[in-house]
Amino acid sequence: MQFINMKKLLTGIILIVTIIIIGYQFIEVVPNPEVTSDFTEATTEVRKILRTSCYDCHSNETKISFYNKFPFVAEMVRKDVTKARAKLNFSEWDKYSEKEKKTILYNVLTKIKKNIMPPKSYSFIHREAEIDKKELAILETYIKGLDDDLGIKILESDELDFEGDYNNWIDNQGKKKTVKNAPNGIEFPYDYRNWQVVSSSFRKDHNSLRVILGNDIAINAIKENKINPWPDGAILGKVVWNQRSDENWEAAIVPSTFIHAEFMFKDSNKYKTTKGWGWARWVDQELKPFGKDANFSQSCIQCHTPVKDRDYIFTTPSIFP
Template sequence: MNRFWEKVKTKNILVIVLAVFIGIQFYRPEIKQKPITGEIHVPSDVRAILQRSCFDCHSNQTDLKWFDQVAPAYWLVTDHIKKGKEGLNFSEWDQLASPAQNAKLWEAFNQINLKAMPLKSYELLHPEAKLSENDIRILKNYVTSLAPKQKPDTAKVSAYNKQLQQINTIHTVAPKPQLPTALNGISYIPDYKNWKPISSTERLDNGTMRIIFGNDIAVKATKEHKTNPWPDGTIFAKVAWEQIIDSDGNVTTGAFKQVEYMIKDSKKFASTKGWGWARFLSPKLEPYGKTADFANECISCHRPMKDNDFVFTSPINH
């Protein structure tokens, strides 16, 4: 008797599950296949990698497998395609100016290198999208080759010398009555020059050298290994200079390009991942950003580090 009812129940449940499964197939948000307006032009080996691993979500040439077409997987895929294309679309590449294209490729390479792209959930079902060490090397070589040629550059040197004076004025003279302020309300912090350098990096694609400074709270947190999350009050300043190669081949820092800040305040900056973001472009320390939500740009590039409180730099411990 019991057995009989159990069988009926199991059967009913199966029928319901099947019905629901079939039912949900009818809810199909459309993937709009837009035309290819200006495709990316890169060497064929680079293109092959991008096409294989990225095009499904970052181009107008989405090629879904049958299992991608079955709901609920289909819903996830359509959402990924929509969001993916918003930030990066290799089929509408001509809409970016050339420096922006190079910056995007650099960002793409970074995301791959940090294993943030392609999305893990996608890689599981599309093992062919996984990038090999060799693929990564090919991309790196290509992105590096886009860097401006590093020749001895007298124009850069003299621009630097001219700037040195201006900067020394900006940086050493008593604080100006009004500091430059970004649209999200964050002001330039002149004090970073007294902070501790935490790390330095070279950016291959655009020939700059960078130093990252941390304030006292950042340094203390590092010593105490309390860096994930970083405590409120932490501030990072990342400063970039042009990189100059002098006639002897020595690499030195050239003109001051920009300083960027990340200021930790988990309450005040809750809407931007707990950090206040700002960038000031030299020599006039012009605040970066056309609207107050420019920080979304910063966040999307820092997203691969979301499990590390959005911070790339891992300071050397003392």
């Protein structure tokens, strides 16, 4: 009698679980909005690789498997896809500018080469999403091929913008400028102009020049080769300009209009929740704080995740004999 009751109980439990599982199959985990555009300018091979490896999260064509609809799993999938689409959505490709498209593709290439994308948790189940060496080579050839023509075309309007900004800068040299704090409370480091140069770089996807600076603590850390991790108190700055051809030397590419200045402040305790760094950026000559609120730091961290094993720093100090 007891055995029969136990059997009925187990049967009932199995039946209830089965009904719940079947019921969840009718629940929409992630809506697929209308596809307004697509990434069509690439070769067939490139599009196939990205569609297979990226589209489940980074498009409006997400395919949900039955196991993705289970409780807890569904919520995790919903969050992941929503977050992924916010960063990159191939189904809304036309909304990005040409510069943004190039930046996106370079970021995709970087994260694939660093084994960050596709995420291990996804490719473990979806083996077809794994990108092998041959596919990586195809992607790299295509993306880097976007910069085969690096000729600089300076329009008259660009020259006028530079002249205007330059004259404005000269006229206001002696005037004290009050700069608002970043949304996370970080103050603008007015003395950054006195820091030493750490390195410089040219960003092909942005056509921008940048100089990386360091305060005294950062420079001493470089001298002592103690930069992974960087010591508390170190501040690294990056000043970014658009580029232009030098009117006195056609072969030279030189800084044009000012874009922004951004900084990373190392304090492993104070900034524990943001990977040990305080992040801040000020935009245009007015030095307007970047970001709506303190959460803007998360976008900075996402960008620097490929170099987390370098204490989230891309820059390698240049050689100064």
